[in-house]
Amino acid sequence: MAADFWTSSQFKQLLDPEELNAVHPLDKERGITSEDYKLIKFHISNYIVKLAQYIKVRQRVVATAITYMRRVYARRSMTEYNPRLVAPTCLYLAAKAEESTVQARLLAFYIKKVQSDEKYRCEIKEILEMEMKILEALNYYLVVFHPYRSLTQLLQDAGMSDSTQQTWGVVNDTYKMDLILVHPPHLIALACMYIASVQKDKENTAWFEELRVDMNVVKNIAMEILDFYDSYKLMSDDNRISAAMNKLP
């Protein structure tokens, strides 16, 4: 049922990282590489976050919107599904799914505030048309489980409540990567806690070892996140981002 991750469509449809790196043939034609995919999705995730700050929705809505966007590009091309329009539309759809509906009109208004580039402008009608295309691309699977849900309880249980803010921040950062499409959310939460405990130099090995989860998976996720932090500067290089974005129609 919808209240349980293990019977959810999300669990059944977790993807192999390899599948995510495959570039859609239509995008290949335009010279878009899998590295460009990463950059564009990173950039578009940040764009969703900025828009969300204006329309004032909760973090869970942002996380769901980014997950939708990443799911769309696991199946569809950026050539056909323009990321500049997909970003606000995913936020629009996620807000409905998470019970905090936002008017398309408002979204179109804030787009102009967030992005001065004309290419990002869109009509209300375009958002509404894209909403239907995204529903289809998502194959109508809309429920998303996030690491946030288990985080507070896990932190408490591990005696790490003082690291809540820091861990929460790391979880937020995981949405700049495709982790949510690949791993169960509670393992992502644990990986973020692992990073926080290492950074705080808190010896917590015993607590982690007692869990009935595969710590190798948790550590691998943590490594991926740390690798991402290492490449962060390179990722947020404006020139590289615009070079990738310019390959789009």
Next chain:
Amino acid sequence: MGDGRLSNSGSNSSSKPEWLEQYDVIGKIGEGTYGLVFLAKIKSNRSKSIAIKKFKQSKDGDGVSPTAIREIMLLREISHENVVKLANVHINHADMSLYLAFDYAEHDLYVMGDGEEHGVVKIADFGLARIYQAPLKPLSENGVVVTIWYRAPELLLGAKHYTSAVDMWAVGCIFAELLTLKPLFQGQEVKGTPNPFQLDQLDRIFKVLGHPTQEKWPTLVNLPHWQADLQHIQGRTYNNAGLYNVVHLPPKNPAYDLLSKMLEYDPRKRITATQALEHEYFRMEPFPGCNALVPPQPGDKVVNYPTRPVDTGTDIEGTISLQPSQPVSSGNTMSGSMSGAHAIQNRSIPRPMPMVGMQRMQPPGIPAYNLASQAGMGGGVNPGGMPMQRGVSAQAHQQQQLRRKDPGMGMTGYPPQQKNKRF
């Protein structure tokens, strides 16, 4: 599901969208706040009937209605013998309309009419359902109109949170309705007030269940409208509880015992779904069965549920536009073509027809079936009380045990809102 190729219609020059070609639409079987429902046969398998629910566009030109989103979202995750199956979703991009195709059930309360699943009761209409544990907004904030008959007293007195205890109250009301074929608390709603306090509804509840006291319900005094409207309520005297007179059951009867536990005033003392399934009522004759059309005991009268009338005068194609949509912001495209359809319907069907999966209108003296969609939360009840529900509780138990092993599976609750950090 929702194959893009089937759903695309824009380039098609014939009079039908491509996805519609796979169906023979027989006629209209219902309409409600959210749209129209058509009965169809699958061309490739004529024995299979499908109910196609067409959603109206939301009125302010704001895309797919949140109700449709909620319904798709939940039905896409749920696969259960007693939940109606969402067979397909279709999108007509040209006029931006959305269609849900369900396995069709002949009777209200969604009893399957034919085939392997003959007599199986299904819950339908998830338009008002929410994912459990998600923080909820009051339904009224979504502009949703639901009858107050099944609303728990704590909500009527201003409690802010929908809980599963609220759903159990609604289940109790429906249980009583199934026993007597008459709604238990048929209050008159005061419309257009933002205030949840509904004096008439509370009055009807108190008349049957007696005056609530702090002794029976300790947190009662904390409810906003208990304090504020004390004189309204205190001005009346309510005699002792007379529930058994209303449902014509002796207090010792297990059905009465279960019912009274569902209609417990204090939400914290109210029976839970799991506890209810363990109740003696489900372990005595007549035993629960999974075919609602079979009499409980041999020799009992077979219940003849009415079959649903079909309005063959309303053609689904007349409601679908293959022209690119007009400016959507006006939101008039669909309502224009649909009002035509309504006019025809009004002539051919003598009374508003209760329809599964659609919001019920509330005419007086409506027959006592079609309750599932009215439980406020989209929850229905199963008059037979089915054995597989016990299976569910066993599963829940299993999950509980698993949870102990793996703390990650608990996934309980989001942190309080104020703790939510933005990037």
